[in-house]
Amino acid sequence: MKFDRRVEEVQAFDKAGKYILYWMQGAFRTRYNHSLEYAKYLSNKQFLPLLVLVVVDFSYPEGNFRSFKFFLEGLKDVSDELTSQKIGIDMVVGRFQDVLRPYIENAKIMVTDKSYLPNLINMKNTIYGENKITVYQVDTNLVLPVNLASPKREYAAYTIRPKILKHLEEHRHDFEEFKYNGAFLHPKIEIDLDNIENELIRQNLIFVSPAPYVGGYKEAKKNLDDFIGNKLKYYKDFRSDPNKDIESNLSPYLHFGNISPIEILNELEKVKGNPENYYSFQEELVVRRELSHNFTYYSNELKNLENLLPSWAIKTFDEHEDDKREYVYSLEEFEDSKTHDEIWNASQRELKKRGKIHNYMRMYWGKKIIEWSINIEDAYDAMIYLNNKYALDGRDPNSYVGILWCFGLHDRAFKERKIFGKVRWMSKGSLIRKFDLNKYIKN
Ligand SMILES: Cc1cc2nc3c(=O)[nH]c(=O)nc-3n(C[C@H](O)[C@H](O)[C@H](O)COP(=O)(O)OP(=O)(O)OC[C@H]3O[C@@H](n4cnc5c(N)ncnc54)[C@H](O)[C@@H]3O)c2cc1C
Structure with a gap:
């Protein structure tokens, strides 16, 4: 198989079962999904039907109305597509452990998507440990499998770049599709995917108003086509000008695994155009x-800055911890865009x-939260809270690496200044000189 280096046997336990179970947990798509293809391959090999399971846990940490709406919209595409391919799909509401247990009992083998965040990795390891079944994890959300790119936390982009580029061609073409030959297990869908808002109201989630993006592969592809046709x-x-929408807006779709970065890359290559843009x-x-995935994958936790930042950044922040802050804002003031800086307020309104x-x-947005917080720990907590909400x-x-970059991660030291020490600072003056921000503020 072309992509066997993406497949990792986590545990082996020989037992009988009625089907091959694919627990779709991080790659909510049917295209360019190596996990799904591997599950199809196993099901053909074992002469057992394939069952795809999505567990919808409405108590998922930091989940809210906005994020669940986008997530469920993406599931509609998954369910329609699998049903048309005559592959059984169950979407069941509940906690991961509780929902999975009976499914695993009836399965011969479980395939699932590899995770890159410590909380998810730990949660999955606990579930595997509690259940006697052979488990395969498949690295399908990266162009290069995370542990092939590097066996350790990389220092910066310049250290991982040559490792990635060396194997890029090989891995971006390692995808292989299998035709499913098994029986169609009748779907069990516990979510009303035709009335998502009503479904969410019933769940009593923390209310954050929906954002103007619709989840799912079809919408991701529309964004990609628009990007290729009009923006690339x-x-x-x-890409840096806040007044021009020269960005793909694919990050929400990549986050939910609605589209594969390999598909994006391959589509872009077809039109390549000016290679500098590509x-x-x-x-x-x-x-x-x-690089972000490398960092979180090789981190045991993402809460304590002293375990996350390079030692020079911690040292320089320590040396400046008593520096006077001209402005200090509470989390509520940040959240409600109530700072003295209209440009910053506009960025928070945009979020x-x-x-x-x-x-x-x-x-x-991130650099100023550091400047206007009483200490770096409060700044980090506020940024994680606001960004993740x-x-x-x-x-x-x-999210974690973008935020930690503001604190010096994957960056170099600069000329020393107050509060930031040697960590890169951003000035409002240079921002105004570069862009006409009156337009941005009015948006
Ligand atoms: C404080 C802070 C917080 C951030 N939080 C997030 C977050 O929650 N989620 C998130 O996906 N990105 C985050 N980023 C990184 C970056 O800003 C976004 O990936 C980008 O703006 C997404 O928009 P796009 O898809 O239109 O980007 P495009 O410019 O179209 O880029 C295409 C894709 O490349 C990747 N990418 C682009 N810029 C970066 C970057 N600097 N680092 C890593 N990958 C990148 C993303 O996957 C993105 O979707 C953060 C950056 C900072 C400084």
Whole structure:
């Protein structure tokens, strides 16, 4: 099989079973999904039907109305597509452990998507340990499997880039599709996917108003086509301008695994155009994104800054911890855009309204929270809280690493200044000189 290096046998336990179970947990799509293909392959080999299971746990940490709406919209595409391929799909509401137990009892083998965040990795390991079944994890959400790219936490983009580029061609073409020959197990769908808002109201979730993006593969593909047709040609020169929407807006779709980065790359390559734009995008989609996954995958936890930041950054922040802060805001003031800085307030409004902040403004948003917080721990907690609550692409390896970058992760030391020490600072003055932000503020 072309992608066997993506497949990892986590535990082996020979037992009888009625089907091959694919617990779809991180790759909510049917296209370019190596886990699904591997499950099909096993089911053909074992002469057993395939059953795909999605567990919808409405008590999932940091989940809310906004994020669940996007997630469920994506499930509609999955359910329609699998049903048309005559593959059984169950969508069941409940806690992961509780829902999985009876399914695992009846399965011969379980296949699932590999995770990259410590809380998910630990949760899955607990579930595997409690159940006697052979488990395969498949690395399908990265262009290069995380442990093949590197066996350790990388220092910065320049250390991981050559490792990724060396094997990129090989892995972006390792996808292989299998024709499913097994029986169709009749689907059991416990969610009303035709009335998602009503379904969510019944669940009493924390209310965050829906963002203007619809989840699922079809919408992801529309965004991709729009990007290729209208934006790619400007990407290198204008991706940083907050007034121009020269970004793919694919991050929410990548977060929920609605689209594969391999498909994105392959579609882009067909049109390539000016190679500078293509390689500039590849740098973000592959090098930066996979550096984030490398970091969270090799981190035991994501809460304590002293375990997450390079020692030079911790040292320099320590040396400046008593520096006077000109402004200090509470979490509520940040959340309600009540700072003295209209530009910052606009970026927070963008987060609340759009479910993401323009890439360049995201850096400003983060740097200023550090500058206006009483200490770096409060700043980190506020950023994680706000990003994970409002951003559709939140709770992702990119969320943690994007935020930690503001504190010096994967960056170098700069000229020393107050509060930040040697960590890179961002000035409002230079932002205003670069872009006409009156337009951004009015949006
Ligand atoms: C404080 C802060 C918080 C962030 N939080 C998130 C987050 O919650 N989720 C998230 O996906 N990204 C986050 N980022 C990284 C980056 O801002 C977003 O990935 C990007 O804005 C997503 O928009 P897009 O898909 O239109 O980007 P595009 O420019 O179209 O890029 C395409 C893809 O490349 C990847 N990418 C782009 N920029 C980066 C980057 N700097 N680091 C890693 N991957 C990148 C993303 O997967 C993105 O979808 C954060 C950055 C900062 C500074």
